[in-house]
Amino acid sequence: MKNINSFLLFSIVYISFILLFNQTMGRKAIPGGMVPYLIIALPIVLASMGFYWLMNYIAYKKGPVKKILDTALEFEQAEVFKIKKNDNQFDPKEFLKGVKRLATILNQAWCENKMDLVRNMVSAGIYNRFRIQLDLMLKDKTKNIMADWVLSRLNIRSVEVDEVYETIHLELTAYARDANITTGLSPEEEKNIIENTPQTYYSEIWSFVRKKGLKTEQGKFLLSGNCPNCGGDISGKGQLSKCGYCGSIVNSGEFDWVLAEITQHEEWRPNLSSGSIDLSEFQASNGLVSRQIIEDRASVLFWRWIQAGYFNSRTYLSRETEKERLDTIALNHSGVHDVAVGAVDLNGCQMESGKIKAEVLILWSGADTNLSESLHREHYLTLAIQPSSNSKNGLSGNSCPNCGAPLPESDSLNCDYCSAEVPAITDDWLLSSIREKN
Ligand SMILES: [Zn+2]
Ligand SMILES: [Zn+2]
Incomplete structure (x- = not known):
């Protein structure tokens, strides 16, 4: 678009100049016809074009900053109907207002390295992935800045309903000056980098999950800062997944929508995750057997493994790995950096030695110490759980049983917040093995 505009401007200026010059000279004949005019005109026009491009470049680098007062809240009627069919009170605009609130807090949490602000509105997978990424960046003395962040549009694209959960996939579009900078710079140096970073557009798919069959209830909206079970005010209690009034795990997905996945728009394939794996024989006795929960836990365990490798310590894995398997988990990836996870897919579940075992394939990329370029990698994770586990965590992460x-x-055995005793190994899906796909 910019090139077409420049070309048009160039042509108009050039032709006008020739015409004007010709008019001024009147009918005085110059040997060579139009050629001398063209030769004189060209450098002048080129100089003005150069000036125009320079102005454009400065404008691109320094602004003008896009300011958006009202985020566009949009939805596909037919998709939303899949929810309204059983939950007539569901209001897509109200839901999107809650998403806008969450997006604003999540952006702050990411930029200020305070993931505790949003823990009780997102799944274990999202919370841990972001927290561990921030941890690794801090170790590398870098931080990410999203200056002049504006949310331009939220659009509900599709709704999936399976045996256990309902999922809303929405597209989020925003603008920001997105820069990775070294920690410890002076405020002037930071300001200079930000001013020279253009405000660019990005688009992500956010997936929200809740238990199938739930009904929307006024005043019990998690994304507005209320306990979705009792309606109590839980705003400002972001780090606690347990409601202080009624004891519910608020972000389990058992009561209301929880942000369970963020996918780059380019990588999003609608309806890719198949609901075709039959888990019904395990689901009767165990509430943690579902594709969504297993994939969320697998993503947490994968990031823990990356963290353990990065800091070369199995301590990061010990609370969530089968005790007898801990020493067999290889940590030969200490130099891996720039990790990004592309897909987490459940392959299947089976009974083995009295435990339910799930196999999950992780597609990811990361660069080795000596390489700057990222390599595509594939790993199988095996997760194990006791059939009798009666955890109520759902999509929420493992928490202090006392305060949440x-x-x-x-490997401390006491909660950092309330000092209550916490389990050495959680009653949940545990890591059993991890191996590279051949
Ligand atoms: Zn409550
Ligand atoms: Zn506690």
Whole structure:
């Protein structure tokens, strides 16, 4: 578009100049016809074009900053109907207002390295992935800045309903000056980098999940800062997944919508995750057997493995790995950096030695110490759970049983927040093995 505009401007200026010049000279004949005019005109026109391009470049680098007062809230009527069919009170605009609130807090949480602000509105997978990424970046002395962030549009694209869960996929579009900078710069140096970073557009698919068959209830909207079970005010209690009034795990997905996945728009394939794996024989006795929960847990365990490799310590894995398997988990990936996960897909479930075992394939990329370019990688994770596990966590992460705060990253047996005793190994899906796909 810019090139076409420049070309048009160039042509108009050039032709006008020739015509004007010709008019001024009147009928005085110059040997060579129009050629001398063209030769004189060309450098002048080129100089003005150069000036025009320079102005454009400066405008691109420094602004004008896009300011959006009202985020466009949009939805596909037919998709939303899949929810309204059983939940007439569901209001897509109200839902999107809640998403806007979450997006704003999540952006702040990411930029200020305070993921505790949003823990009780997102799944274990999202919370841990972001927290571990921030941890690794801090170790590398870098941080990400999203200056002049504006949310331009939220659009409900599709709705999926399976045996256990309902899922809303919505497209989020926003603008920001997105820059990775070294920590410890002076405010002037940071300001200079931000001013020289253009405000660019990006688009992501956010997937929200809740238990099938739930009904929307006024005043019990998690994304507005209320406990979705009792309606109590839980805003400002972002790190606690347990409601202080009624004891519910608020982001389990058992009561209301929870952000469970963020996918880059280019990588999103609608309806890719098949609901075709039959888990019904395990689901009767165990509430943690579902594709969504297993894939969310697998993503947490994968990131823990990356973190353990990065810091060369199995302590990061010990609370969520089968005790007898911990020493067999290889940590030969200490130099891997720039990790990005493309897909997490459940392959199947089976009974083995009295436990339910799930196999999950992770497609990811990362660069080795000596390489700058990222390589595509594929790993199988095996997760195991006792059939009798009666955890109520759902999509929420493992928490202190007393206050609902995140469990300590160390192997400490006491909660960092309330000092209550916490389990050495969680009653949940545990890592059993990890191996590279041949
Ligand atoms: Zn409550
Ligand atoms: Zn606690």
